[in-house]
Amino acid sequence: MHRRVFLKGTAAAIPATVALQMLGGRWVFAQSADFKNDVDVLNYALTLEFLESEFYKQGNGAGLLDGNEATLVQQIGADENAHVVALTDTIKQLGGKPVAAPKVDFGGAFKNRNGFLKLAHVFENTGVQAYLGAAGFIQEPAILQAAAGIFGVEARHAAVIGELLGLKVEGGVFMGSTETPKTKDEVLKAVMPFVKG
């Protein structure tokens, strides 16, 4: 098994410019203290997936969308449910204990279509950034493969919701030629307003 230890010291193994060039200098070195092990990373992902899953359950239940748009957003909700199940199963297989679903409150997000989709856009893009920011901590290749597979689907969701909202193509549907990672602290700060314990 190849161990992927994401510490600043390992960067010396390749030219320092490499990743920075590819990412236009936006690569954020995750803090090594953020996660102890793969179960920690997976529980972090599970917390975000619980949030998204409940968000779509409430939003899709509010009857704000019609036609093809409603179908697409229901598919997104089903994907998030599948992610919750997959992460929970994986954590158990690794001998870990899945976190409980957080209590959430989405405020006035479900008053109308735009409110629902705009918050969906925030959550999906935050999800993309969270997975990318945590990827370097994952040590087991099979788990990295699964997390990457979920990350890609979150990017699909983000783009489709951006397009449903008719947001600008660059900076709304797409977020540049590369995705941008966020640290755990940044992600938790972004979702904290919706978590009630």
Added chain:
Amino acid sequence: MPASKGREQQIAQAIQAHEEAHVGALSSTIEDLGGKPVESPKFKYPSGTFEDKAKFLATASTFEELGVKAYHGQVTEIKTPELLGAAASIAGVESRHAAVLAMMTGGEPFPAPVEGTLPMEKVLEAATPFIKS
């Protein structure tokens, strides 16, 4: 879900700009690692690809879905976290392209809850019909 012609153009132009950026980033990274970037192959596209919007977008969709599976098929082969992060940050954008093109062509923006993978030989096999030399 039909988008206006202007919107479709903006999307296709943004995708083009991203792919150009990916070519530049990968080339310079390969050089930084002491490798030699491959030359661009010469391409051929199905007859009428650039005379018909539907054909153009359908071919684009094929390439984006193939690109997604190609990146995801190599995840466990990348050994440095920095390169993994860089490759993932490109792969995510390919996923966005694939989903939006599927929306524009009446395809399936979300084929599965997790991205699929293809090994290198299968990707090359799928790309072969488009490569002249």
